[in-house]
Amino acid sequence: MLDNTCLAGGGAAGARLRAVDWASNPLGPVEGWPLSLQTAVRILLSSEFPMMIHWGPELITFYNDAYAPSLGRKHPGNLGRPVYEWWSEMWDQLTPIFDRVLSGQSFFVENARYTPDRDGAQKDAYFTHCHSPLWDDQGKVAGIFLVVTETTRQVVAERDLLQANAALAQQNQALQASQARLAAVVSASSEVLYSMNADWSEMRQLTGGGFLADTGSANPRWLTDHIPDGEQARVAAAIQEAIRNKAVFSLEHQVRLAAGGIGWTQSRAVPLLGPAGEITEWFGTANDVTARRAAEEALRRLNESLEQQVAERTADRNRLWTLSKDIMLVAGFDGTIQATNPAWAESLGWPEDDLVGRNLFDLVHPEDLERTAACAAAIAGGQAFKRFENRCRHADGTYRWINWAGGPGDGLIIAAGRDVTEERTIADVLLRTEEQLRQSQKMEAVGQLTGGLAHDFNNLLTGITGSLELLQARVAQGRVGSLERYISAARGAADRATAVTHRLLAFSRRQTLDPKPTDMNRLVRDMVDLIRRTVGPAITVQIVGEPELPPVLIDPNQLENALLNLCINARDAMPDGGRLRIETHHRTLDCHAAQELEIPAGEYLTLCVTDNGTGMTPEVIARAFDPFFTTKPLGEGTGLGLSMIYGFARQSGGQARIASSPGQGTTVCLYLPPHAGRPVEEEPSLDPAEAPLAQQGETVLVVDDEPTVRMLVTEVLEELGYTPIEAADGAGGLHILRSNTRIDLLVTDVGLPGGMNGRQMAEAGRALRPGLKVLFITGYADNAVLGHDHLAEGMQVMVKPFSMELLATRVREIIAEA
Structure with a gap:
């Protein structure tokens, strides 16, 4: 290894x-x-x-x-x-x-x-x-x-070589271009080409190009021939300076034009040197600058004129600043005042010395500070013009209303303001006067309204009380064979009184509606016979229904009443007969159309009634929906027809509008929102003998502060086999709900005395008895307290007055619900 x-x-x-x-x-x-x-x-x-x-x-x-x-x-x-x-x-x-x-x-x-x-x-x-x-x-x-x-040296050397070659090529290209430009300059850039001997004593050649007179031979008199007398000395001095320094001769001077007159030229000449550096010849060019000189002279005169105009306008602005009755200021974007005009002292009592350097926001009313700061920020952001009002403090401590107009300028706020305190005071007085006039007109209309209501209700009460008296007398006499007609007369008068109260509630938008998905075309078709009988044979009725309309979520009875009222109004507008047209449509309202109608944009169903009768003036249209306005004689009506229709439409989430002109007829349209569900089928009327009976042990708690209503309801329930329990107010009803007593259904009025209304009692009862079923009976209910969108499962509502047969059916349905 x-x-x-x-x-x-x-x-x-x-x-x-x-x-x-x-x-x-x-x-x-x-x-x-x-x-x-x-x-x-x-x-x-x-x-x-x-x-x-x-x-x-x-x-x-x-x-x-x-x-x-x-x-x-x-x-x-x-x-x-x-x-x-x-x-x-x-x-x-x-x-x-x-x-x-x-x-x-x-x-x-x-x-x-x-x-x-x-x-x-x-x-x-x-x-x-x-x-x-x-x-x-x-x-x-x-x-x-x-x-x-x-390989750094090799790469750098190759790169330098390439750059050198490129530079050399560029230089060659520039040289060729320079030579071409020189040729072009000599041939095209100058009107005049000339040559002189070494000391300029004679001109050897002159090509004037139409600007100066040409010469092809030596000319020792060229100075006097081509240069005006007043310019000769200046030209000669410039020539001697160029000869002495062997420098380029360059001078702008006057010349005699070939066409006559005096012009201006820019002359340049270059000395050509011999081997010893001596001047051998001069070569020169001259350009016509007569037009430029004329323009410069005109510009000079204009500038002098403009300076005078600027001075005059500045003086005008200073006079405007000084004499203006409007207050003016220059301030920084942070509110620091830099200049004010004398009007501040007259309008607000502040001399300029007390304002310059002070912050404008210190003078603004505290309630207007946020709005004023927002306007200043908008101007600082570049908004060209801003108008607003605020209150500024007077030197005596009071506040004055100022209408401002301001914008940015040179990094500052430039603003002018006008004292509008008096105008606002006059406007407030006028507004109060107009309000007093409206209140006076209202009181007059209320008198007319109450007169009409008193007339109607006196008639209705006469029918009710008279029928009851005769009924009582016949029972006492034992003559019971003719009782039915007195009962029918009393009920008929009571029904008509109910219609009047519903109209009042509809206008106030405080009636209790029973909305259902309704087929509007079918509702209109079902009413055609009634409408024709109501308007009479002299009026032709035409129905135009757009097919396949979606249902509308509406109280069908109220819609029927509205349609019938519109047809009756149309009949009254055509005393000699005419044409009545009832139309339904499905429309889409864009933002502009919806804004004019004061409803949200989107889909709407319309029900329109059109007549070719007397029509209305703009003044009548403006007040047609007012409950305190009627065109009928005193005592002949309540004036609630159109107001009821308007209140019903608004309460249903829609709108009502009138289009009319005198002699051209009238169209009244209801705009109602469509419903995504299916229309409900009509419920068959119930025979009193078929009222459903209670099952063994079923108990109903009845809470109402009206003893007569309580008595009638409990008596009907007893006859049907229920065990009724009574209470006169919410506290009493809640006491029973807290007990162990069996309660299958709570029937309660909404408006109960004692600080606890029916809805509050029902909610408290359902907290004690989860799933407790409730039937509200009411003749007046605010949607904020009792609206169908707010009713929980197991809760329903009935509107007073109602038939005892309908009460029996509704009680059975609610208790029997799974």
């Missing part, structure tokens, strides 16, 4: 390798090295070609004297060290190469560019090198054998 003789020889590199303390090196003592490593090291040290070896996991480095010059100051301290310690600046370049070779592949490249740090700074260097894998005695790749030649 080889021993240290693998490090024998090798010159300086071999000597330094032998001096390494290999026992403390990751490779260990030399005698323990693999035979393959010893052999490779021996080859490296005996070669005069630049070689390097990296061995082991740390890639310990070996190289010979031939490689040392490529390392610069890194030599000799890197012998026996891991390669990544001394090639750190090129590690990103070397890592892919090392990974490839250690995987068993060789790597060869010519004139590769690297940036080693060999003398204290990274510099470009070029190498042709070959990396080969070295295998250990077990046949595994354990190292890298590198044969390398630095």
Whole structure:
């Protein structure tokens, strides 16, 4: 086996390798090295070609004297060290190469560019090198054998040669271009070519190009022939200066034009020197600069004029700044005031000396600070113009309203403001006056409304009380055979009174609706006969329904009432007969159309009623939905028809609109949102004799503050076999719910006295009895308290008044629900 003789020889590199303390090196003592490593090291040290070896996991480095010059100051301290310690600046370049070779592949490249740090700074260097894998005695790749030649000088020399050749070619090209340009200059760039003898005593040739008079022979009088008298001395002095210095003659001067008159030329002449450096001839060119000189003179006069105009305008602005009644200021974007005009003292009591250097925001009312700062930020961001109002403090401590207009200028805020305090005060007074007028008109309309309501309700109450009195008298007389007509008359009057109260609730949007997915086309078709009978034979009724309309989520009874009211209004507008058209459509409203209608954009179903009657004026249209407005004589109506329709449409998530003009008829359209579900089938009317009976032991808690209602409900429930329990308020009902009494259903009014309404009591009861079923009975309910979107499972609602047969059916349905 080889021993240290693998490090024998090798010159300086071999000597330094032998001096390494290999026992403390990751490779260990030399005698323990693999035979393959010893052999490779021996080859490296005996070669005069630049070689390097990296061995082991740390890639310990070996190289010979031939490689040392490529390392610069890194030599000799890197012998026996891991390669990544001394090639750190090129590690990103070397890592892919090392990974490839250690995987068993060789790597060869010519004139590769690297940036080693060999003398204290990274510099470009070029190498042709070959990396080969070295295998250990077990046949595994354990190292890298590198044969390398630095080609930096060769690459740089070749690059310099290429650059020199390129520069030479460029110079040749430039020379050729220069020669071409010189020829072009001589032939095309000048109007005039001339030559002079050495002392300019005679002109030898002049080609004037139409600018000056040509001459083909020597001319000793050229100065007086071509130069005006006033210019001759200046031209002669410039010539003598050029002759004395053997320099280029260059002068812009006046000349006599070939066409007559005086012009301007830019003349340049170059001296041609003989072998001894003497001037032998002058060659010159001259250009016509007459137009430029004229333009410069005009520009000079214009500048003088502009300076005068600027001065005048500046004076005007200063006068405007001084005399303006509007306050003006210049301030930084942070609010620091830099200048103010005298109007501040008159409007707000602040002289300029008290304002300059002060922050404008100190004068702004605290409630307006945020808005003012936002406007200043918008101007600082480049917004060209900003108008806003705020309150500024007067020197006496009061605040004045200022209407500002401002914008940026030269890195500052330029603003002007006008005191609008008086205008705002007048506007407020006018607004209060108008409000008082509206209140007065309302009170007058309320009187008209209450008169109409009193008239209607007196008629209805007369029918109810009269029928009840006759009913009582006939029972006392034992004459029971004719009781049915009195009962029917009383119920009819009560139903009409219910319709009036529903109209009032519909306008206030506080009625309790019972919305269902409804087929609007079918609803209209089902009402056609009733509408025709109502409007009479003199009016032709036409129905136009768009096919395949989706259902609409609506209270069908209220929609029927709305449609009937619209048809009655149309009939009244056509006293001599006419045409009535009822249409349904499916429409899509874009943002613009929806904004005009004051509803969200999207899909809507429309129900429109059109007549060709008397029409309405714009003033009537503007007030048509007002409940305190009617065109009918006093006492002949409540004026709630259109207002009820409007309230119903708004409460249903839609809108109502009128289009009309006098003599052209009227169209009223309801916009209602569609529903994704299927329309519900009509429920058949129930015969009172068929009312469902209770099952054994079923108990119903009835809570209502009205004793008559409580009595009627409990009596009906007893007749049906239920066990009713009564309570007059929410506290009493909750007390029963807290007991162990069986309760199958809670029937409660919503508006209960005592601080706990029916909804609150029901919620508390369901907390005690999870799954408790509830039927709300109400004649007035706010959607925020009792809306169908807020009803939990097992809760339903009925609107007062209702028939006892319907109550019996609803009670049975709720209790029987799974």
